[in-house]
Amino acid sequence: LAKTTQPISMDSYEGQEVNITCSHNNIATNDYITWYQQFPSQGPRFIIQGYKTKVTNEVASLFIPADRKSSTLSLPRVSLSDTAVYYCLVGDTGFQKLVFGTGTRLLVSP
Amino acid sequence: GAGVSQTPSNKVTEKGKYVELRCDPISGHTALYWYRQSLGQGPEFLIYFQGTGAADDSGLPNDRFFAVRPEGSVSTLKIQRTERGDSAVYLCASSSGRMEAFFGQGTRLTVV
Numbered sequence: 001l002a003k004t005t006q007p008i009s010m011d012s013y014e015g016q017e018v019n020i021t022c023s024h025n026n027i028a029t030n031d032y033i034t035w036y037q038q039f040p041s042q043g044p045r046f047i048i049q050g051y052k053t054k055v056t057n058e059v060a061s062l063f064i065p066a067d068r069k070s071s072t073l074s075l076p077r078v079s080l081s082d083t084a085v086y087y088c089l090v091g092d093t094g095f096q097k098l099v100f101g102t103g104t105r106l107l108v109s110p
Numbered sequence: 111g112a113g114v115s116q117t118p119s120n121k122v123t124e125k126g127k128y129v130e131l132r133c134d135p136i137s138g139h140t141a142l143y144w145y146r147q148s149l150g151q152g153p154e155f156l157i158y159f160q161g162t163g164a165a166d167d168s169g170l171p172n173d174r175f176f177a178v179r180p181e182g183s184v185s186t187l188k189i190q191r192t193e194r195g196d197s198a199v200y201l202c203a204s205s206s207g208r209m210e211a212f213f214g215q216g217t218r219l220t221v222v
Contacts, residue, residue: 042215049208096209097158
């Protein structure tokens with residue numbers, strides 16, 4: 001399983017765009033990049049997954065450059081409720097254990 | 111059910127006692143995962159089931175921890191001779207694949 005590296009924490013203000021970058025230099029050909037969000041006292045929640053280029057859903061966008069050695073989760077116009085820990089995971093989409101790192105703790109202030 | 115259900119939500123036990131934590135996965139999900147999470151840390155993998163069998167139990171810390179999923183649905187995580195270091199939130203998740211797992215709210219275990 002490819003190891004991932006993310007910033008430990010980020011601060012932002014309401015209404016700003018937040019970009020969280022994850023490094024995964026040893027990503028394998030069959031690996032996808034998946035992001036989870038975790039609020040206090042809750043289990044992680046899947047938010048987005050991608051293989052290459054750009055993926056967008058109602059929650060976030062995921063940008064993956066051609067070499068796939070990193071990825072950026074983009075949260076547009078964050079609100080206080082986006083304060084959470086965000087985890088980047090890398091692996092193929094077959095059944096396997098999901099390995100979480102320490103994640104990025106995002107704090108959104110008024 | 112609509113989501114992954116874990117019971118109990120909180121469990122306080124005395125050091126040395128035996129505890130069981132239950133997980134009801136989303137109906138039809140063949141994969142089931144157990145994690146534990148300490149304050150300020152990411153979820154730590156314990157064990158993963160594919161159907162009734164443990165596909166990967168490499169995360170179980172020692173032989174005091176055991177998990178079963180006898181009918182390929184509900185799973186029970188069993189901890190013998192609990193220690194204070196076992197105190198954590200135990201998370202269960204289920205999945206139908208593609209790295210999209212659905213987590214329960216967790217069981218907060220406190221060993222006193």
